[in-house]
Amino acid sequence: MNVTHLECALCGLRHEANVLQNLCITCGKPLLVRYDLETAGKTLTRESLSTRTSTLWRYAEVLPVRSPENIVSLGEGWTPLFKTDTLAGRLPVKLDLYIKDEGQNPTQSFKARGMTAAISMAKELGVKKVAVPSAGNAAGALAAYAAKAGMEAFIFMPADTPRANIVECQQTGANVTLVDGLITDCGKIVAERKEAEGWFDVSTLKEPYRVEGKKTMGYELAEQFDWNLPDVIMYPTGGGTGLIGMWKAFDEMEQMGWIGSKRPRMVSLQSATCAPIVRAFENGERFADEFENASTVASGLRVPKAIGDFLILDAVRASGGTAISVTDAELVEAVGEIGAAEGIFTAPEGSACLPALRKLIDIGYVSAGESVVIFNTGAGVKYLEAFE
Numbered sequence: 001m002n003v004t005h006l007e008c009a010l011c012g013l014r015h016e017a018n019v020l021q022n023l024c025i026t027c028g029k030p031l032l033v034r035y036d037l038e039t040a041g042k043t044l045t046r047e048s049l050s051t052r053t054s055t056l057w058r059y060a061e062v063l064p065v066r067s068p069e070n071i072v073s074l075g076e077g078w079t080p081l082f083k084t085d086t087l088a089g090r091l092p093v094k095l096d097l098y099i100k101d102e103g104q105n106p107t108q109s110f111k112a113r114g115m116t117a118a119i120s121m122a123k124e125l126g127v128k129k130v131a132v133p134s135a136g137n138a139a140g141a142l143a144a145y146a147a148k149a150g151m152e153a154f155i156f157m158p159a160d161t162p163r164a165n166i167v168e169c170q171q172t173g174a175n176v177t178l179v180d181g182l183i184t185d186c187g188k189i190v191a192e193r194k195e196a197e198g199w200f201d202v203s204t205l206k207e208p209y210r211v212e213g214k215k216t217m218g219y220e221l222a223e224q225f226d227w228n229l230p231d232v233i234m235y236p237t238g239g240g241t242g243l244i245g246m247w248k249a250f251d252e253m254e255q256m257g258w259i260g261s262k263r264p265r266m267v268s269l270q271s272a273t274c275a276p277i278v279r280a281f282e283n284g285e286r287f288a289d290e291f292e293n294a295s296t297v298a299s300g301l302r303v304p305k306a307i308g309d310f311l312i313l314d315a316v317r318a319s320g321g322t323a324i325s326v327t328d329a330e331l332v333e334a335v336g337e338i339g340a341a342e343g344i345f346t347a348p349e350g351s352a353c354l355p356a357l358r359k360l361i362d363i364g365y366v367s368a369g370e371s372v373v374i375f376n377t378g379a380g381v382k383y384l385e386a387f388e
């Protein structure tokens with residue numbers, strides 16, 4: 001509701017909102033949704049939230065769907081924020097440590113947030129066939145939401161994607177193609193075939209709406225922290241949709257008068273064997289080169305080239321944040337440590353936050369008394385191969 005237009009995130013060119021759009025027609029970069037926040041804020045107030053649905057659609061006024069009957073929902077969002085004192089007690093300084101448990105979403109990852117928005121909008125704009133290249137969880141989420149919407153889904157995944165992702169797509173009725181390559185190779189196939197096949201491409205940030213679904217993590221954090229955002233957010237980064245989305249959400253909330261100008265320091269973390277954003281951050285670059293020979297068991301982080309690289313890097317820098325990598329051995333070990341301490345079987349992407357946080361404490365970047373949120377972006381049960 002209340003969408004005024006789409007805007008290119010790089011060149012600012014205005015695009016029409018009520019038609020299907022992928023990338024900016026002049027520079028090929030992502031489009032972001034802009035709202036009439038004054039109108040949105042008339043009915044969407046902080047007080048209004050107490051009576052709303054416990055899905056991310058509680059923020060409907062700042063989500064893109066115009067007609068509520070087009071919303072395709074499986075109960076996504078409004079996930080718990082756990083205070084994790086046992087885990088915090090294992091760290092060398094005393095922190096207020098929290099886990100936002102995105103593994104409790106439909107299809108067991110936060111990809112559900114993006115896909116509920118993208119598929120609802122695809123439905124509103126008359127799409128019948130959708131396609132996606134995926135490193136794993138985006139595929140499972142797309143398959144589920146497409147099934148619920150009655151659309152045909154075409155999915156291209158690396159052949160070594162976790163088995164749970166492949167099986168869930170098949171069992172929710174998608175057309176699954178396994179590709180001998182990486183997500184970037186899968187993306188090329190979708191790009192080559194989509195026109196002839198009549199597919200709408202829902203790749204990360206190549207359509208404007210997944211990021212809108214994911215931005216609701218920012219709204220939820222503000223609400224769950226009683227409108228005082230934490231000091232540090234640790235975000236396991238692949239395409240960066242969630243980090244970009246939360247950053248956008250903070251600005252929207254400030255414009256509606258919900259929060260002040262204080263922002264969390266945004267920490268982008270990646271696997272050492274696929275760390276294009278970390279490398280670009282360290283080199284002072286705004287765009288990230290493709291990371292050669294990318295590999296990691298944290299399949300959601302296996303994104304060697306992200307089209308929203310500059311949006312991730314801009315947000316990290318503007319927030320006073322940083323970018324850091326951890327090894328696969330470190331992140332797999334952390335799954336068991338978090339699980340035993342807190343009873344949450346995290347995805348390896350989420351567990352990567354813990355060794356990254358230890359390093360940031362070591363270098364004095366995070367210090368005693370700060371509040372830190374780590375995002376567990378998925379459920380460990382989808383990655384059984386990583387523990388063999």
Ligand SMILES: *Cc1c(COP(=O)(O)O)cnc(C)c1O
Nearest residue numbers: 238239240241242300349377378
């Ligand atoms: C996709 C994914 C990520 C990365 O998310 P982006 O928003 O693309 O950076 C992290 N963790 C899991 C479990 C994922 O599925």
Ligand SMILES: [Zn+2]
Nearest residue numbers: 008011024027
């Ligand atoms: Zn542009």
